[in-house]
Amino acid sequence: MNSFQPFYNRKIGVVDLSASKAEVIPLVQKQVSRHIGGAAMNSAILEGYQDDALVFGTGPLTGSFAPASSLMIASFASLVFNSICHVPFMLRTGPDMKFSGIDYLVVKGTAPERSILHVNHGKIRTLPAGNLQHMHIPEAIRELKKASPLFQSVIITGPAADRGIPFASVSIGTNGSLDKAGLASLMAAKNLKGIMLGGTEGLPFNRDNPQQGKELEKIISTDKNFKHRGFYSVLKKLEGGEEAGKFLKASGEKDMACYHCPSPCMTHVRYSWHDPRKKEMQNSKEGLLLLDHTGYAALAEKVGKNILPVLRACLHYGLDPAAVAEKLSEGGTMLEYLNAIDKIISDNPPQTTDVSQRQCLFGGGLPPILTGDVLEKKVAIAMILGVCPIFLLRFAQITDATLLSFISTSEEDLTTLQEGLSSAISSL
Amino acid sequence: MTEQDFSLNLEDLRPRPAEKKHLSEYFMPPRHSFIIFHPDKCTGCGACEMICSTRNTGKVAPVSASVKVIRDEKEGKNFSILCQHCRKPLCLPACPTRAIEKGDDGIVRIDKLFCTQCGICAMACPAAAPIKDPCSQEIHKCDLCEGDPLCVKHCPENALTFTRGKALRWIKGLRWTSQFISFLLLVVVFIGTFCYFRTGSISFACPTGTLQNIASSGTIVLVGVSSTLALLILTVLAGRLFCGWVCPFGFVLDLVDKVTPKKIGWPSFLKSRMTKYGVLTGAVGGSYALGFQVFCTVCPIGTLCRSYGVQSFFKSAELAIVPALASLEIAQRRSWCRYFCPVGAVLGLTALLRMIKIIIGAKKCKKFSCIQCAEVCPVGIIDADKLREGLSPKIPMTECIMCMRCIDRCPYDAAKIRFRWQKAAPGEGRT
Numbered sequence: 001m002n003s004f005q006p007f008y009n010r011k012i013g014v015v016d017l018s019a020s021k022a023e024v025i026p027l028v029q030k031q032v033s034r035h036i037g038g039a040a041m042n043s044a045i046l047e048g049y050q051d052d053a054l055v056f057g058t059g060p061l062t063g064s065f066a067p068a069s070s071l072m073i074a075s076f077a078s079l080v081f082n083s084i085c086h087v088p089f090m091l092r093t094g095p096d097m098k099f100s101g102i103d104y105l106v107v108k109g110t111a112p113e114r115s116i117l118h119v120n121h122g123k124i125r126t127l128p129a130g131n132l133q134h135m136h137i138p139e140a141i142r143e144l145k146k147a148s149p150l151f152q153s154v155i156i157t158g159p160a161a162d163r164g165i166p167f168a169s170v171s172i173g174t175n176g177s178l179d180k181a182g183l184a185s186l187m188a189a190k191n192l193k194g195i196m197l198g199g200t201e202g203l204p205f206n207r208d209n210p211q212q213g214k215e216l217e218k219i220i221s222t223d224k225n226f227k228h229r230g231f232y233s234v235l236k237k238l239e240g241g242e243e244a245g246k247f248l249k250a251s252g253e254k255d256m257a258c259y260h261c262p263s264p265c266m267t268h269v270r271y272s273w274h275d276p277r278k279k280e281m282q283n284s285k286e287g288l289l290l291l292d293h294t295g296y297a298a299l300a301e302k303v304g305k306n307i308l309p310v311l312r313a314c315l316h317y318g319l320d321p322a323a324v325a326e327k328l329s330e331g332g333t334m335l336e337y338l339n340a341i342d343k344i345i346s347d348n349p350p351q352t353t354d355v356s357q358r359q360c361l362f363g364g365g366l367p368p369i370l371t372g373d374v375l376e377k378k379v380a381i382a383m384i385l386g387v388c389p390i391f392l393l394r395f396a397q398i399t400d401a402t403l404l405s406f407i408s409t410s411e412e413d414l415t416t417l418q419e420g421l422s423s424a425i426s427s428l
Numbered sequence: 429m430t431e432q433d434f435s436l437n438l439e440d441l442r443p444r445p446a447e448k449k450h451l452s453e454y455f456m457p458p459r460h461s462f463i464i465f466h467p468d469k470c471t472g473c474g475a476c477e478m479i480c481s482t483r484n485t486g487k488v489a490p491v492s493a494s495v496k497v498i499r500d501e502k503e504g505k506n507f508s509i510l511c512q513h514c515r516k517p518l519c520l521p522a523c524p525t526r527a528i529e530k531g532d533d534g535i536v537r538i539d540k541l542f543c544t545q546c547g548i549c550a551m552a553c554p555a556a557a558p559i560k561d562p563c564s565q566e567i568h569k570c571d572l573c574e575g576d577p578l579c580v581k582h583c584p585e586n587a588l589t590f591t592r593g594k595a596l597r598w599i600k601g602l603r604w605t606s607q608f609i610s611f612l613l614l615v616v617v618f619i620g621t622f623c624y625f626r627t628g629s630i631s632f633a634c635p636t637g638t639l640q641n642i643a644s645s646g647t648i649v650l651v652g653v654s655s656t657l658a659l660l661i662l663t664v665l666a667g668r669l670f671c672g673w674v675c676p677f678g679f680v681l682d683l684v685d686k687v688t689p690k691k692i693g694w695p696s697f698l699k700s701r702m703t704k705y706g707v708l709t710g711a712v713g714g715s716y717a718l719g720f721q722v723f724c725t726v727c728p729i730g731t732l733c734r735s736y737g738v739q740s741f742f743k744s745a746e747l748a749i750v751p752a753l754a755s756l757e758i759a760q761r762r763s764w765c766r767y768f769c770p771v772g773a774v775l776g777l778t779a780l781l782r783m784i785k786i787i788i789g790a791k792k793c794k795k796f797s798c799i800q801c802a803e804v805c806p807v808g809i810i811d812a813d814k815l816r817e818g819l820s821p822k823i824p825m826t827e828c829i830m831c832m833r834c835i836d837r838c839p840y841d842a843a844k845i846r847f848r849w850q851k852a853a854p855g856e857g858r859t
Contacts, residue, residue, distance in 0.1 A: 257471035
């Protein structure tokens with residue numbers, strides 16, 4: 001079946017950090033037919049490498065006309081949960097990886113010095129990143145923009161990972177991510193600071209039918225979830241989310257969407273605050289893109305109205321807000337919270353956290369807005385096809401059949417795809 | 429035959445089309461099609477880039493699109509970069525191979541055959557709308573999908589809307605009609621009535637003339653003062669509406685401006701709007717000293733109303749004043765009104781008590797890529813630099829002649845009349 005042809009570059013990039021070598025190997029059609037893509041394909045690739053390998057992958061629909069086709073998945077053996085974890089990355093990371101000319105990226109070995117990868121035009125380069133060590137994430141990104149080749153997206157680790165804190169979290173740009181499974185720590189252990197995605201190429205996908213996405217949008221537009229959008233719409237479905245949402249009354253709010261998503265679940269908030277550690281009494285205005293619903297809810301439960309500045313501090317250090325919440329106590333002042341976060345960063349040996357109570361459902365950061373098998377199946381479909389799992393959880397109308405029709409509309413192909421998808425889901 | 433006879437230059441190969449303007453275009457300008465971007469609606473999903481790149485290159489490659497969405501992560505704002513198909517595109521004269529043309533339909537297109545991908549058009553464009561494809565090195569620029577833009581259809585938030593421009597500028601039509609009728613009445617039919625007019629118990633007088641009268645005679649005649657009230661009340665209610673809609677000399681200046689579109693400029697040392705207040709003070713002081721209304725003898729409005737009527741034609745030496753002062757128009761639009769007119773000075777002072785104001789909401793407008801309001805303002809009071817910075821310019825209403833050209837021209841409905849006490853500009857929430 002050649003239905004996948006316009007959906008992939010058919011390239012796997014393999015980087016050996018120890019040898020500072022990168023090669024590109026072909027993505028075999030047989031593999032695609034069997035595993036479809038995304039998390040299932042990542043797992044299959046991961047089997048061929050050593051335990052410490054790390055695979056970044058996209059699904060067939062990533063970057064396509066399918067709605068919310070923004071997903072990139074990182075798969076690795078998590079030291080936090082002692083199992084294979086698949087962390088979803090949204091915003092524009094998935095399409096930018098695909099448009100950088102490779103579908104999957106395997107990172108193995110450990111670099112002799114702090115390095116950052118640059119992927120573009122189907123080629124991978126290893127660049128030194130020693131100067132970014134211990135820099136706040138926004139500062140590091142500013143440096144990258146100044147000194148590095150052009151890139152559209154970047155995933156990067158912060159000072160928390162540099163110091164070996166187990167609950168460090170990878171950040172997409174300056175916005176944080178849903179990584180709660182120790183990906184950042186693993187990257188730091190490999191001396192890998194981040195990955196820059198050039199994203200300057202393209203793929204044809206189902207170009208003859210670009211209207212298909214628009215038609216699906218019409219169908220979901222009748223759903224009440226379509227009207228209730230933004231960060232709060234998802235947050236309020238979580239335990240304690242409605243209470244946490246009260247602190248969102250910032251000066252300016254704007255809903256933001258990931259790549260080709262018709263129903264945004266992120267919100268940009270602007271707030272004014274005074275850093276109690278500074279002598280100047282002047283308030284400064286800050287902006288924050290909220291995308292981690294579970295992290296926000298956990299942190300808001302502890303720090304209450306101080307949530308936005310505290311969350312900002314977590315994101316600057318590259319810390320998982322949910323894990324930080326476990327370290328903080330209720331009823332503190334802003335100064336106490338900020339000092340506690342500074343202490344987390346400076347403590348030697350690094351603090352640890354108890355994960356026995358946490359679920360490791362695909363990276364641990366996805367909001368459990370459905371329950372049971374439906375949740376797991378929907379997330380698995382999204383993680384294999386390369387569509388945002390939160391989007392899929394919000395709209396019941398979108399089924400696996402609907403999404404597969406973006407790959408092929410032929411009856412025969414659809415049957416094969418359905419079988420392949422079922423097998424891929426069971427392999428996860 | 430000499431060698432020179434065979435030489436060809438760019439002018440022979442791609443002659444620049446002559447700028448022709450038909451009379452009808454002054455009143456019904458050709459429509460200006462373009463896409464309006466609503467930043468408040470855009471979520472930055474990039475659907476526009478996807479569909480545009482598919483049309484440009486046959487594949488989904490957002491960097492190859494003719495529209496670009498940029499997200500400001502700190503401010504939480506999205507911006508779009510796309511061609512505005514300007515009336516006078518700067519990319520067009522900048523192109524060294526004349527590959528850019530503006531069609532009769534108003535769409536600015538790049539002829540790929542002649543384009544050498546030098547990128548000078550992108551540098552010349554204030555919005556940097558021509559985008560260089562990092563893969564193919566081609567220059568992509570929006571051509572409005574030949575009148576049916578796909579990005580507009582595919583935007584899930586309706587953050588892009590396609591407009592074919594205003595068909596009829598009704599304010600312009602109304603203003604010219606008002607100016608023409610006022611000219612006819614004041615200059616041809618009721619000659620001299622602008623300076624002083626009385627019928628029964630109703631009287632009207634020029635406020636500057638009244639001030640000079642008081643200074644020269646040393647007495648305040650209540651009837652004379654109350655005669656000026658009509659104009660002053662109009663100014664309090666509607667700003668300097670008289671200057672933009674009624675003044676017969678203003679009408680003459682607007683006509684002269686039409687035949688002298690290119691300006692030679694005004695010396696910077698004379699560019700002080702305070703001069704007119706000096707002229708007013710001089711007129712009042714001179715009248716006091718000399719015992720007669722000195723400025724009235726040279727007032728272009730007065731001479732126009734007194735000397736150019738059917739009866740007075742060719743009878744007065746005052747006739748030379750109007751063309752002499754109107755000739756200032758070749759230096760700058762409404763030069764007289766900006767710097768010298770003492771009637772404007774009195775109305776400007778009265779406008780301090782105005783009830784309305786004109787406001788331009790930078791959040792709603794296209795800022796650097798448009799600034800048509802600043803271009804059309806005859807008295808040059810709209811700060812284009814502020815708009816380029818994304819800030820709403822403060823319009824000095826003492827100088828504004830309320831011609832409403834900015835409102836008429838603005839394609840984004842960003843220029844509005846507001847009550848003086850209303851704070852929010854268009855696009856900045858509730859007023």
